[in-house]
Amino acid sequence: MISIKSVSHSYSNALRISFKDWEINNGDQWLLLGESGSGKTTLLHILTGILKPEEGEVNMDGTSVYSLSSRALDQFRGRNIGIIFQRPHLIKSLTIKENLLLAQSFAKLPENPERINEVLHSLGIIEKKDAYPNELSQGQLQRVSIARAVINKPALLIADEPTSSLDDKNAIAVLNLLVEQSGLNQATLIVATHDKRVKDAFTNTYEL
Amino acid sequence: MSPIKISWKSLWSKPLSSALNIMLIAFGTGILTILLLASTQISQKLDNNSKDIDLVVGAKGSPLQLILSSIYYIDFPTGNIPLKDAQELSHSPFVKRAVPLAQGDNYEGIRIVGTDSNFVRVYKLTTSSGKFWSADFEVTVGATVAATKKLKIGDTFFGAHGLTGSTDVHKTHAYKVAGILTPQGNVTDNLILTNIASVWRMHDDHEKEEATEQHQRSAHHHEKTEGQQQEETGDHEKETRPDQGGADSGREITALLIQYRSPMSVVMFPRMVNQSTALQAASPAMESTRLFSLIGVGVDTLQWFAILIMLIAAISVFVNLYNSLKERNYDLAIMRTLGASRGQLFQIIIFEGILLTFAGTVIGIALGHLVLQFIGAYQESSQARLSGLIFLGTEIYLFVAGLAIGIFAAIIPAVQAYRSNISKILSKN
Numbered sequence: 001m002i003s004i005k006s007v008s009h010s011y012s013n014a015l016r017i018s019f020k021d022w023e024i025n026n027g028d029q030w031l032l033l034g035e036s037g038s039g040k041t042t043l044l045h046i047l048t049g050i051l052k053p054e055e056g057e058v059n060m061d062g063t064s065v066y067s068l069s070s071r072a073l074d075q076f077r078g079r080n081i082g083i084i085f086q087r088p089h090l091i092k093s094l095t096i097k098e099n100l101l102l103a104q105s106f107a108k109l110p111e112n113p114e115r116i117n118e119v120l121h122s123l124g125i126i127e128k129k130d131a132y133p134n135e136l137s138q139g140q141l142q143r144v145s146i147a148r149a150v151i152n153k154p155a156l157l158i159a160d161e162p163t164s165s166l167d168d169k170n171a172i173a174v175l176n177l178l179v180e181q182s183g184l185n186q187a188t189l190i191v192a193t194h195d196k197r198v199k200d201a202f203t204n205t206y207e208l
Numbered sequence: 209m210s211p212i213k214i215s216w217k218s219l220w221s222k223p224l225s226s227a228l229n230i231m232l233i234a235f236g237t238g239i240l241t242i243l244l245l246a247s248t249q250i251s252q253k254l255d256n257n258s259k260d261i262d263l264v265v266g267a268k269g270s271p272l273q274l275i276l277s278s279i280y281y282i283d284f285p286t287g288n289i290p291l292k293d294a295q296e297l298s299h300s301p302f303v304k305r306a307v308p309l310a311q312g313d314n315y316e317g318i319r320i321v322g323t324d325s326n327f328v329r330v331y332k333l334t335t336s337s338g339k340f341w342s343a344d345f346e347v348t349v350g351a352t353v354a355a356t357k358k359l360k361i362g363d364t365f366f367g368a369h370g371l372t373g374s375t376d377v378h379k380t381h382a383y384k385v386a387g388i389l390t391p392q393g394n395v396t397d398n399l400i401l402t403n404i405a406s407v408w409r410m411h412d413d414h415e416k417e418e419a420t421e422q423h424q425r426s427a428h429h430h431e432k433t434e435g436q437q438q439e440e441t442g443d444h445e446k447e448t449r450p451d452q453g454g455a456d457s458g459r460e461i462t463a464l465l466i467q468y469r470s471p472m473s474v475v476m477f478p479r480m481v482n483q484s485t486a487l488q489a490a491s492p493a494m495e496s497t498r499l500f501s502l503i504g505v506g507v508d509t510l511q512w513f514a515i516l517i518m519l520i521a522a523i524s525v526f527v528n529l530y531n532s533l534k535e536r537n538y539d540l541a542i543m544r545t546l547g548a549s550r551g552q553l554f555q556i557i558i559f560e561g562i563l564l565t566f567a568g569t570v571i572g573i574a575l576g577h578l579v580l581q582f583i584g585a586y587q588e589s590s591q592a593r594l595s596g597l598i599f600l601g602t603e604i605y606l607f608v609a610g611l612a613i614g615i616f617a618a619i620i621p622a623v624q625a626y627r628s629n630i631s632k633i634l635s636k637n
C-alpha cells in the first residue's frame with residue numbers, strides 16, 4: 001500500500017502546493033488528472049522518491065521513503081518503482097537489451113536475459129533486442145521504455161504523460177499496454193495526464 | 209552492466225571525438241617516451257663507455273672530438289701523436305695504466321683498432337670463443353660485429369682505408385678472426401681489435417704498393433673534399449712516414465687512454481700534458497657533460513612542447529566530457545531513476561576520462577618505442593645506435609601522468625554529474 005500524508009512542497013520562487021492525502025491499494029489503477037502547472041510532475045517526483053517534499057510523509061509498503069539514505073533510496077527506487085516518461089529517453093550508446101540489463105544491474109538485481117526476452121516478447125519488440133535506440137520508431141521506443149519500467153517487476157508503475165505526444169491510435173495502444181503490463185506484473189499503476197482521451201479507461205481518479 | 213562498461217560503450221558511440229582525444233594524448237606521450245628513452249640510452253652509453261677511463265691524450269684540436277673519436281668511436285681523430293711521447297707519458301708516475309690506440313682502417317664501416325693487452329684490462333673484456341689477438345693481422349671482434357657481419361673464428365677479411373667507406377681496400381694483408389668477445393654492452397661490441405703493429409704494417413706495405421703502382425695517389429689525395437681529408441689526416445701522416453727499419457722512434461699512434469694512479473693525478477696530470485708537451489689531454493667525464501648539456505637544450509625544448517600537447521589533450525578531454533555531459537544530463541538522470549547512485553554516475557564519468565587517457569598513454573608509449581626503433585634502424589653510426597626495445601622503469605611515470613590527466617580532466621564533469629538535481633532535469637522536458 002502506498003500513502004501520502006499532509007505533503008506540501010514549494011519551489012524557491014513559487015507558491016506552496018499542498019497535496020491532499022492519498023491512499024493507493026496494491027494492484028489499483030489510478031489516473032492522476034490535472035492541468036499543466038498544477039503540480040502533477042511534482043507529485044510524481046515526490047511519489048517516486050526523486051524529490052523530497054518540504055513537509056509530509058510518503059509511505060510505501062511500510063517503508064517511509066524519505067527516511068532512507070540517498071543510496072538506499074536509489075536502490076529502493078530501482079527495485080520497486082518503474083517510471084515511464086513522456087518521451088522514451090533510452091541510453092543511445094547501448095542496445096535495447098543492454099538498456100534493460102542496465103535497469104537490472106542498477107537495481108542491484110542479477111542480470112536475467114530470460115526476463116528480458118519475456119518482457120520484450122510480451123511487448124512485441126523481441127526482434128529489436130540487439131538494435132540501437134536510433135534504429136527504432138517512436139512507438140517502438142515507447143514500448144521499450146515500458147519494458148524498462150516493468151523489467152524488475154516493480155510494485156509501483158508510474159507513467160508521466162505517456163500519451164501526450166502520440167496520436168489517438170498509438171495513445172490507446174500504449175494505454176492498453178500499460179494496463180496489461182501492470183496486470184501481468186501485479187503492479188500498482190498511476191498514470192498522470194491532462195489527456196481527456198485517457199479518462200474513460202480508469203475508475204480511480206486523483207484530481208489536482 | 210558495470211559503470212566501466214557503460215563508459216566504454218559511451219566512448220564508442222562517439223568514435224571521432226574519442227579518437228581525437230586519444231591521438232592528442234598519444235602524441236604527447238609518444239614524444240615524452242622518445243625523449244626519455246633516447247636521453248637515457250645516450251647518457252647510459254656515454255657513461256658505460258667512459259667509466260674506467262680518466263683521461264684521453266691525443267693530438268691538439270677539439271677536446272670533444274678527441275673524446276668522441278677515442279672513446280665513442282664516432283668522430284674522426286684529431287691527428288696522430290708520436291709513439292715516443294706517448295710512451296713517456298705512459299711511464300709517468302701519475303699513470304696507472306695507459307692504452308695506446310691506432311685507428312685508420314675500417315671493415316664495412318666498423319673501425320679496426322690497433323691496441324695492446326691494456327685495452328682488454330681497462331674494458332675488462334672476455335672472449336666468448338677463440339682467443340685475444342696475438343700475432344700480426346689477427347683480430348678479435350666485438351659480439352655485435354660477429355653477429356651482423358657473420359664472422360666466425362678463422363674467417364679472413366680485408367680492411368679498407370679510412371674510417372668509413374670501403375672503396376680503398378688493403379689487399380696486401382688479410383685480417384684473420386682469432387676470437388669473438390662476449391657482449392659488453394658498450395662500444396667494444398662494435399669494434400675490431402688487433403695489435404698496433406698490424407695497423408702500421410698494413411699501411412707500410414700499402415704505401416710501398418701504392419708507390420710502385422700509382423704515383424699520382426698523393427695528388428689525388430689533395431683533391432678530396434674537406435671532410436674526407438680530415439678523415440684521413442690521422443693516417444695520412446702515418447703513410448707519409450717511410451718504414452724506418454722497425455725502430456719505434458718515428459712511429460705514431462692516434463691516442464692514449466689513461467687510468468690515473470691516484471686522485472692527485474686529476475689535478476696535476478692534464479695540466480702537465482697540456483703545458484709541457486705538444487699533446488692535448490681531454491677528460492671524458494667533462495666532455496660528456498658538455499656534450500650532454502648541448503643536447504640538453506634540444507631535449508628541454510621538446511619536453512616543454514610535449515607537455516604543452518599533453519595540456520591541450522587534457523583540456524580537450526575536459527571539453528569533450530563537459531559537452532557530452534550537457535547532452536547526457538537526461539540520460540544520467542534516467543540512470544538515477546533506474547536505481548543508480550550518485551557515486552555510480554561519478555564513476556561513469558571518471559572512467560570515461562581515464563579510459564581515454566589510458567588508451568592514449570598506452571598507444572603513445574608503444575608509438576614512442578616503435579619510432580625510436582625505426583630511428584635506430586636508420587642510424588648510420590652503429591656505436592650510438594638507439595633501441596626501441598628497451599623498457600625503462602621510469603615509463604611507469606608516464607602511465608601515472610596519463611591517468612592523472614584523465615582524472616584531472618574528468619573531475620569537474622564527474623562532480624557535476626554527482627551533484628545534479630534529477631527532479632529538476634526530468635521536469636524540464
